[in-house]
Amino acid sequence: MTADASLLTGPGSRAAIRARSQEQTSRSLFAFDRDFGVRYVAGADEAGRGCLAGPLVAAAVLFDYERLDEAQVRALGALNDSKQQSVGTRELLYPVVLKAATRVAIVIRSPLTIDQRGLHVTNLAALGDGLLSVATPGCICLSDGFAVRQIGYNSQAIVGGDALSASIAAASIIAKVTRDRLMTRADALHPGYLFAKHFGYATAEHRSAIVKLGVTPLHRLSFRSAAYKQIGITPI
Numbered sequence: 001m002t003a004d005a006s007l008l009t010g011p012g013s014r015a016a017i018r019a020r021s022q023e024q025t026s027r028s029l030f031a032f033d034r035d036f037g038v039r040y041v042a043g044a045d046e047a048g049r050g051c052l053a054g055p056l057v058a059a060a061v062l063f064d065y066e067r068l069d070e071a072q073v074r075a076l077g078a079l080n081d082s083k084q085q086s087v088g089t090r091e092l093l094y095p096v097v098l099k100a101a102t103r104v105a106i107v108i109r110s111p112l113t114i115d116q117r118g119l120h121v122t123n124l125a126a127l128g129d130g131l132l133s134v135a136t137p138g139c140i141c142l143s144d145g146f147a148v149r150q151i152g153y154n155s156q157a158i159v160g161g162d163a164l165s166a167s168i169a170a171a172s173i174i175a176k177v178t179r180d181r182l183m184t185r186a187d188a189l190h191p192g193y194l195f196a197k198h199f200g201y202a203t204a205e206h207r208s209a210i211v212k213l214g215v216t217p218l219h220r221l222s223f224r225s226a227a228y229k230q231i232g233i234t235p236i
Helices: 014-034 070-075 087-100 111-117 119-134 166-189 204-213 226-230
Strands: 040-047 056-064 103-109 140-144 154-158
Touching (some): 014 070, 014 166, 040 119, 040 166, 056 119, 070 087, 103 119, 111 119, 119 140
Parallel strands (some): 040 140
Antiparallel strands (some): 056 103
16 A cells, blocks of 8 residues: 555544544533433534524424434444535434434524514524424533523533534434425525525625525525625515
């Protein structure tokens, strides 16, 4: 094997080093959850909070730390904040999370609900509803960044939780993959907006499409955007 080839394969290769680093990160996430000293840990996170178009998707994942075995932890060796992972890695992790978790909940809130209730209220309610759907007596409920309403269980907001807690990171995977799939389907229903590319975020391409084509039922009209202003839409 040449020196160049050794960089691509074997225990000292870049790929192997990256895989070990990912596994160490994943194990630190599970260690964070286990340090609460309870059997059940539920985590919640959302995707699409800052988008101009599309739904808000929240997910909650419950891990049973008496049932979760070493093989399942190894299978989740790439687990991390979904924003730090490629589309392919998230798609691979999605079914692994579903298999390893004791319970999973997905909560979807429409753009109309966001416009009527406000983004922050809608987000907190979705996270809370997700946790309430998976929680079990004796568990601790963790949410990424924002404290949820009283749901009858011990709950705690974790700033940067999707990079600290396995349950929150797993929820971020479920939420992100679910929302990306929804926006990919929306791309076929609303050609020209490139929803499958930017997923509703306020990219230059998305803003240009709004100016050219107008808005769709997926657009959040309570948000402020220069593109809305150009076509005469005032935030509601």
